[in-house]
Amino acid sequence: MMSDFLQFAVSGVTVGAVYALIALGFTLIYNASDVVNFAQGEFVMLGGMGTVFALQAGLPLPLAALIAVMGTAMIGIAFNKLAIERARNAPIVSLIIITIGASIFLQGVVQVVFGKGIHRLPAFSGDEPLRLLGATITPQSLWVIGGALVVFAALYLFFTRTITGLAVLATANNRFAARLAGIDTDFMMTLSFGVSAAIGALAGVLISPITLTSYQVGVPLALKGFAAAMLGGMGNPKGALVGGVLLGVLEAMTAGYLSSHYKDAVAFIVILVLLSVKPQGLFGLRTVNRV
Amino acid sequence: MTSHWKAIALAGVASLALGFTVRAEIKLGATLSETGPASFLGDPEAKTLRLLVEQINAKGGIKGEKIKLTIYDDGGDPNKAKTFATRLVEEDGVVAIIGGSTTGASMAVIPVAEEAKVPFISLAGAIEIVEPVRAYTFKTPHTDKMACEKIFDDIKKRGFSKIAMLSGTDGFGASMRKQCTAVAPKWGMTILVDETYGPKDTDMTPQLTTIRGNAEVQAIVTPGFGQGPAIVTRNYHQLGIKAPLYQSHGVASFSFIKLAGAKEADGVRIPGTAMLVVDQLADSDPQKKVAKDYMTLFEKATSQPVSTFGGYAHDAFAIFVDAAGRAKSLKATDIRDAIETTSKLVGTTGTVTMSKTDHLGLDLDSFRMLEIKQGGFDLVK
Amino acid sequence: MRLSHKYSALLVLLAVVAVAPLFFPSSYYYRVASLVCVNGLAVIGIVILTGYAGQISLGHAGFAGIGAYACALAPVHLGLHPGAALVLGALVSAGLAFLVGRPILRLKGYYLGVASLGFGILVSMVLTNESAITGGPDGMQVADLGLRGWLAGIGLRLTTGQFWYFVNALAMLIGAWLALNLNERATGRALRALHGSETAAATVGIDVARAKLSAFVISAVYASVAGSLLALQNRLVTPDIAGYMHSIEMVTMAVLGGVGSVLGAIFGAAVLTLLPQVLTAFDQYEQIALGLIMMLVMIYLRQGIVPGLLALIRGRGT
Numbered sequence: 001m002m003s004d005f006l007q008f009a010v011s012g013v014t015v016g017a018v019y020a021l022i023a024l025g026f027t028l029i030y031n032a033s034d035v036v037n038f039a040q041g042e043f044v045m046l047g048g049m050g051t052v053f054a055l056q057a058g059l060p061l062p063l064a065a066l067i068a069v070m071g072t073a074m075i076g077i078a079f080n081k082l083a084i085e086r087a088r089n090a091p092i093v094s095l096i097i098i099t100i101g102a103s104i105f106l107q108g109v110v111q112v113v114f115g116k117g118i119h120r121l122p123a124f125s126g127d128e129p130l131r132l133l134g135a136t137i138t139p140q141s142l143w144v145i146g147g148a149l150v151v152f153a154a155l156y157l158f159f160t161r162t163i164t165g166l167a168v169l170a171t172a173n174n175r176f177a178a179r180l181a182g183i184d185t186d187f188m189m190t191l192s193f194g195v196s197a198a199i200g201a202l203a204g205v206l207i208s209p210i211t212l213t214s215y216q217v218g219v220p221l222a223l224k225g226f227a228a229a230m231l232g233g234m235g236n237p238k239g240a241l242v243g244g245v246l247l248g249v250l251e252a253m254t255a256g257y258l259s260s261h262y263k264d265a266v267a268f269i270v271i272l273v274l275l276s277v278k279p280q281g282l283f284g285l286r287t288v289n290r291v
Numbered sequence: 292m293t294s295h296w297k298a299i300a301l302a303g304v305a306s307l308a309l310g311f312t313v314r315a316e317i318k319l320g321a322t323l324s325e326t327g328p329a330s331f332l333g334d335p336e337a338k339t340l341r342l343l344v345e346q347i348n349a350k351g352g353i354k355g356e357k358i359k360l361t362i363y364d365d366g367g368d369p370n371k372a373k374t375f376a377t378r379l380v381e382e383d384g385v386v387a388i389i390g391g392s393t394t395g396a397s398m399a400v401i402p403v404a405e406e407a408k409v410p411f412i413s414l415a416g417a418i419e420i421v422e423p424v425r426a427y428t429f430k431t432p433h434t435d436k437m438a439c440e441k442i443f444d445d446i447k448k449r450g451f452s453k454i455a456m457l458s459g460t461d462g463f464g465a466s467m468r469k470q471c472t473a474v475a476p477k478w479g480m481t482i483l484v485d486e487t488y489g490p491k492d493t494d495m496t497p498q499l500t501t502i503r504g505n506a507e508v509q510a511i512v513t514p515g516f517g518q519g520p521a522i523v524t525r526n527y528h529q530l531g532i533k534a535p536l537y538q539s540h541g542v543a544s545f546s547f548i549k550l551a552g553a554k555e556a557d558g559v560r561i562p563g564t565a566m567l568v569v570d571q572l573a574d575s576d577p578q579k580k581v582a583k584d585y586m587t588l589f590e591k592a593t594s595q596p597v598s599t600f601g602g603y604a605h606d607a608f609a610i611f612v613d614a615a616g617r618a619k620s621l622k623a624t625d626i627r628d629a630i631e632t633t634s635k636l637v638g639t640t641g642t643v644t645m646s647k648t649d650h651l652g653l654d655l656d657s658f659r660m661l662e663i664k665q666g667g668f669d670l671v672k
Numbered sequence: 673m674r675l676s677h678k679y680s681a682l683l684v685l686l687a688v689v690a691v692a693p694l695f696f697p698s699s700y701y702y703r704v705a706s707l708v709c710v711n712g713l714a715v716i717g718i719v720i721l722t723g724y725a726g727q728i729s730l731g732h733a734g735f736a737g738i739g740a741y742a743c744a745l746a747p748v749h750l751g752l753h754p755g756a757a758l759v760l761g762a763l764v765s766a767g768l769a770f771l772v773g774r775p776i777l778r779l780k781g782y783y784l785g786v787a788s789l790g791f792g793i794l795v796s797m798v799l800t801n802e803s804a805i806t807g808g809p810d811g812m813q814v815a816d817l818g819l820r821g822w823l824a825g826i827g828l829r830l831t832t833g834q835f836w837y838f839v840n841a842l843a844m845l846i847g848a849w850l851a852l853n854l855n856e857r858a859t860g861r862a863l864r865a866l867h868g869s870e871t872a873a874a875t876v877g878i879d880v881a882r883a884k885l886s887a888f889v890i891s892a893v894y895a896s897v898a899g900s901l902l903a904l905q906n907r908l909v910t911p912d913i914a915g916y917m918h919s920i921e922m923v924t925m926a927v928l929g930g931v932g933s934v935l936g937a938i939f940g941a942a943v944l945t946l947l948p949q950v951l952t953a954f955d956q957y958e959q960i961a962l963g964l965i966m967m968l969v970m971i972y973l974r975q976g977i978v979p980g981l982l983a984l985i986r987g988r989g990t
Contacts, residue, residue, distance in 0.1 A: 001504060004500050004501075004504055007496060007497070007500045007530070008496075008497050008500065010496070011494050011496040011497050011500075012497075014494060015493055015494045018493060036782050036785075083967050083971060086971045087970060087971045087974065090970065090974050091974075092728065092781055092782070093722060093728060093923065093927050093931065094927060094970045094974055095970075096728075096785070096923070097923070097924050097927050097928070097966055097970050098966070098967050098970045098971065100920060100924070100966065101962075101963045101964070101965075101966030101967040101970065102963060102967060103963070104959050104962055104963035104966065105959070105960055105962075105963025105964055105967065106963070107959055107963075108957065108958070108959030108960035108961075108962070108963055109960055111326065111956065111959065112956050112957065112960065115595075116325075116326070116330050116331075116334045117546070117595065118331070118517065118518050118521075118546070118550060119550075120521070120549070120550050120552075127525075127528075127552065127554070127555070129528075129529045129530075129531075136529050136530055136531065138529055207493070210493065210494070210522075210525075211493035211494075211518075211522070212518040212521060212522065212550060214518065216326075216327075216328070216330070217491075220491035223789070223916065226786060226789075227786055227789075227790070230782065230783060230786040234782060234783075252494075252496075252497045253497075255486075255497035255498055256497040256498075256500060256501060260486045260487050260488060260497070260498045260501075261460070261487050261801050262797070262801065263489075264489060264793065264797060265793075265794055265797050265798075268790035268791075268793055268794055269790075269794070271786065271787070271790050272775070272776065272787055272790050272791070275775075275776070275779055275783055275786070275787050276775035276776065276778070276779075276787075279778055279779050279780070279783060280783070281783070325956075326958075326959065363952055364952075364958070367912075368912055369811065369906065369908055369910050369912065370707075370902065370906060370912070370913075371948065373703075373906055373908075374700075374703055374704060374707065374949070377699065377700045377703045377833075378700045378703075378949070380700075381698040381699055381700035382698060382700050393810075394810040395809070395810050395811050395908070395910040395912070398810070398811070398813070398908050399906060399908050402907060406832070417810055419810075460800055460801065460809065461809055462808070462809035462810045465800075465803055465808040465809050465810070466808070466809075466810055469803065469808070487801075
C-alpha cells in the first residue's frame, strides 16, 4: 500500500516539523546560555493564544500574529532579565526549576486572562486538502513544514555566517573569554531569549490551525521538542531539524505499522538506545570536561 | 474599669451570637478538576455550581438557609482529591460533596465520604462508582456503557455491524473503549480495527489511514474528550473517509463544532443530552424548560456554550437541593436518605429516580442521538 | 564534628514529628502531614542522587509508580501480603534501576535528563495502556495493609489519618537515618567527590560509574517505597503517580528546600505539599503564585531554602 505509506510519511513530516520548530527554539537559548528552557512550550502557547485573542479583538490575521510574536519576544526578554540573568552560574537543576517555574507562572497568567477554553486558528490557505499520489495533505501542513525550513535556514546562517551568531556561541562556550574579546555577553543573552521566544510564538501561530491551542498545550509540546533536540544533539540547528522530523516520522510509522498504543514508547526507546550509543545525540559536539 | 471590660465582653458575646445566626448556612463542598488535563470537565462544572448557588441564595436559599459553597481544585489528581475531600469533611464541615470530575478522583473521594457519612455525588462516568452500590455515593452522568449502547443502537438501525474504534488514552476514552468492547457482541457489533491516540497528540491521520485501509469497516466510533476528537474529525475529513463517524458524549457541545469546523464536522453523530437540541424538543417534553433555563443562565454569565459536563454539575446540584428540601433535617445523613428517594427529578441529562439499589437512576432514553448539520445539532429521529 | 551534625539533624526531625500532632485539630491535618512525610521519604532519594552524586533524574516517578502498582497488583495476582508487595516493588525498582542506570548514567547533564525522562514516560505509558492488568488511566483499588486492624486488636486504636501519619513518619525517619549514615561511609565520600568533579574523582581512584549507579539504585528504592506507602494509604492508585509532573515535583521539592542536605530536602517537601493547601485561598491565582515562588527561591536562595537561610543568618550570603 504505497498510498498508505505516503500518508504516514506526510503525517510524520508534518508532526516532525512541529517538533523541529520547538526544538529550534531550544537551540538558540542553549547556545547562548547553556540553559535548556523548559518554558519554551509556553512561548508556543503564547503565540497561538495571543493570535486567537488578537483575532477576536477584530485584527486581521497577519497583524494579530505579528503582535503575538512581538509580545512573546518581549516576555522572553523579560524572563531573561528578571530571572535567568539573576541566577547566573546556578547549578543545572536550579535553572531547570526556574524555567519550570516560569512555565507554571505563564500558564497561570494565561488561564486567568484568557480562560481555559480550547481554540483554533483559521488555516492560512483554506482547509481543502491537496492530493498527492493517493495521500492527502492540508495546506496548513505545508505552512508548518515551510516555516520549520525557513527558521532552520535562518538560524544555520546566523550561527555560521554572522559575527553576532559566532559571538552567541562564544558567550556560551566561555563567558569570561568572550567578554575579554569585547563581546557584550549580556546583550547576546537578551538577544537569544528574545529571538527564541519569537521562534516559539511563530511556531504557535503556524501550528494552531492543526493542533488547536489552549493554556496547557505548552508542556507536552516542550517535552517532545526537548526530546527532539536531544535526539539531534542539543545546540545544533541541523540536529533540531533532523531530530524533530525523525521523531515525528518514527511516531507516525509506529502508529501506522505497529501499534498506535505504543507510538510514543517507540520514540523514547529509540532515544534511549541512540543516546547510549551516541551520548551527545546525532549532531552534538563532544565536549571536554573542565576539571 | 471592670464595667468597661464587662461591656466589651458583652459586646463580644453579642456579636458572636449574631455572627452565629448569620452563619447558620448549608455548607456544600466540591472537589473538581478546574485545572489540569481534565479542566475541560472541571471548569464548566465549577462555573455551573457557583452560578446555581448564587441564583438559589438570591431567592432565599433552601428552607430559608443560604448555601455556602467551597470548591477545591484537585487538578484531576486522585491524591489531591482525597486530601481535599478530607478537608471538606473535617475542616469545612460540609453536609455533601459534589465532584470528582474524573473517575480516578471520584474513586479517591469515596472512602472519605463513606467513612465520614457524608453524601457524595460524583460527576464522573465509570460504572464502578455506583456498582456495587455504596451507602453514601451517588452519581449523575450517564455511564459510558449507556453511550456505547446508544451509538450501537443507531449503527444497527442503519443496517451496519462492522466497526472501527479510535479511542483517546485518557481516562474518559479508555473507560468508554473498555465498555464498548464489552457490550459490542450484545448488539451484534464486530470491532475490526481498534486504535488509540494520546490526549495531547496533534495528528491522527496514521490511525485513520489504517481504518480507511480496511474496506469492510462500516462505521467509526471515537471515544474521547478535549481537543483530540476535534483533530480526529478534521483528519477524517482530510482523508475523505466515507464510513460514518460517531463521536462520544465527551464532546457533546457547540464548542466542538467550532473547533472541528462546521464543514468538517458535518454528518458526525453524537449521543448527547436534550440541552443541545432544546428548541427541537416538543413543548410537552419535561426537559425542555430545565435545559433551557440552565442554558440561558450559563451562557449569559460565561458567554461560553454549555457542555454536557456543566449539565452534570447542574443535575448534581438539583438533586442536592431537592433532597435538602425534602430531608428531615439538614444533617448529612438525612440528606443522604433523601437523595436515595429522589423521584422523577428532571435534569439536563435525563429524569432521575434513585433507589436503594440504583444510585444513578437514569435510563437509556436520557441520551438523544444527534447529528451535526450546517454547524448545528439535529435530533436523529 | 560531622557526627554531631548527623544526630542533631535526626533529633530535629524526630522532635518535629513527635510534637507536631499536638497541634493537629483534625484528621485533615494528619492527612496532610502524612503526605509531607511520604514526599519527604521520596526526596531523600533525590538528595542521594542529586545532592550527593550530582546526577539529574526527570523520571524518578517511574520508580514510585512501580512501587505503587506492586502494592496494587501483587496481592491480587501473586497472593502476596501488601507489606511483602512493598518489598517486592522495592526489589523490582532496584533491579530496573540497575539495568537502566548502566547505560544512561554515562550521559551528562541534560542528556541524562532526557534519558531518565524517557524512562519515566515509558513506565507511565505501560501503566496507562495495559488496562487489562492495571485498570488503565482510572487506576485500581489497593488492598488494606491490615496493620491498623492488628494494632486495634492489641489495644492501640488509631484513626486512619493518625495511623498513616505515624507509619510514613517512621519510614521517613528511617530513610533519613540511612541517608545520613551513607554520607559518612566510603560510598558517600565517593559520591560527594564525584559531585565536585567526576574527572578529579576518577583520578584519585574512585570507581565513578559504580558510585553513580549505586546512588541511582538507592534513590530508586526510596522513590519506590514512597510510592508503595502512598498507594497503601490512598487505597487507590492511578498512573498519575508515575507521570512526568510527579517526577518534576520530586526534584522541585528537593532543590527548593536544599538538595545538598536531608533536612533541607524534607523541608522542601513540606513546603510544596503545604503550598497547594494554603494557596487555595488564591483561588485561580494559585498557579501564578506557585510559579513565582519557585522562581524567586531559586534566584535568591540558590542552594535552597534551608541552606540559603542558614547562610543569610550567618551573614555569609550565597
